[in-house]
Amino acid sequence: MKKEEAVLRLTEIIANFVGYTGKVLPDDVKAKLRELGAQEETPLAKIIYEAMFKNQELAVSLDRPSCQDTGAIQFFLQCGSEFPYLAEMEQILHDAVVKATQEAPLRHNSVETFDEYNTGKNVGKGVPSIFWDIVPGSDELSLHTYMAGGGCSLPGKAMVLMPGEGYEGVTRFVLDVMTSYGLNACPPLLVGVGIATSVETAALLSKKALMRPLGSHNANERAAKMEALLEDGINQIGLGPQGLTGKNSVLGVHIENTARHPSVIGVAVNVGCWSHRRGHIVFDRELNYTINSHAEVAF
Known part of the structure; x- marks a missing residue:
């Protein structure tokens, strides 16, 4: 695969994954919510948990984010020094956020400080936030995505x-x-x-x-x-x-x-928050990937 094609493929996968995590909670979060909900005894608490579970069902069936505040997107990377697209990753993540914003869709949550201007794309100066750890000798990319709501x-x-x-x-x-x-x-x-x-x-x-x-x-x-x-x-x-x-x-x-x-x-x-929208995906150098946070999903 040529580098240009690989960059587009990586951008598409990450964009789809970001959009997906806004609609479907990680497996461990869903399991914990069910556990906590079962422990509540008061009618009001039980009703609220039932509403949370219904929210998740509707998000999937309607193909819409489970919370109106889809946050400011943050990425946490453990990127191998030998990962072939290391140099392109910052632009890939920027473009993936723009693509996810348009297609998911995601609410526009990037406002330029002092100018008070919403970019309408969820990108701006320093947004998305990207936090890097470089892993010497590795050729893999471990990527955590996170929607940091208000x-x-x-x-x-x-x-x-x-x-x-x-x-x-x-x-x-x-x-x-x-x-x-x-x-x-x-x-x-x-x-x-x-x-x-x-x-x-x-x-x-x-x-x-x-x-x-x-x-x-x-x-x-x-x-x-x-x-x-x-x-x-x-x-x-x-x-x-x-x-x-x-x-x-x-x-x-x-x-x-x-x-x-x-x-x-x-x-x-x-x-x-209870709607803890994080995701974890790992790529090898050939862009084969494993999703650790959500079972039975592929892009």
């Missing part, structure tokens, strides 16, 4: 704590964010927590945490225990589905961390 972006917060505040300070920070802004993000939420040195490193980790499969745990035993404790604590707040009270407030809590400077603890929170 509601689930609103609770995003980062700060640097004094080291004496310790992990109790991290817990207090996370719970303060959840009790202040969690209602606005359409619970039950997936809560991503980043712990590092500075606000920007912690913030990126907290967003990467949202790309992990539900039910996965931090490899560090202490961090995994903190994930469980935070999940239990946030559930006890009782936000419930759509913030109208209930037994469960979260889909899960994921912590990602790096080493940090001994004098500070950088911490950040990002959340995904």
Whole structure:
């Protein structure tokens, strides 16, 4: 396959995948919603979950996005240094977003800051957001797609704590964010927590945490225990589905961390709403692909 043909093929696949993820939730998210819905006891909470499931059915049958806010598109790449289309990827992702916006369709959510001009294509200065990790020697592309809606972006917060505040300070920070802004993000939420040195490193980790499969745990035993404790604590707040009270407030809590400077603890929170529209697709150098987030789909 000539490079020009391959670039067009890759653009088409990614565009179709982005559009698809706006209509069909990942398998693990759908399974978790069914699990949480079955645990609710109040009539209102049960009705809300039933509406969520009906929403998903209609999105498929009507071939329309499951939420009006299809977000600002974000991409997280683990791209091999030997992947043959590395140099073209930024333009491919840009063009894929334009194509998905037209064909899915996706709501126009890219407004040029200061100019207050909606581009009408979901692209603009720095949009879509592209976060790169280059994998030396690999010839594969692992791509996570994410629709960062306004509601689930609103609770995003980062700060640097004094080291004496310790992990109790991290817990207090996370719970303060959840009790202040969690209602606005359409619970039950997936809560991503980043712990590092500075606000920007912690913030990126907290967003990467949202790309992990539900039910996965931090490899560090202490961090995994903190994930469980935070999940239990946030559930006890009782936000419930759509913030109208209930037994469960979260889909899960994921912590990602790096080493940090001994004098500070950088911490950040990002959340995904119940309609957590992420996707994961992996390409080899021949553009054969595997979709890990959604079963039985091909483009």
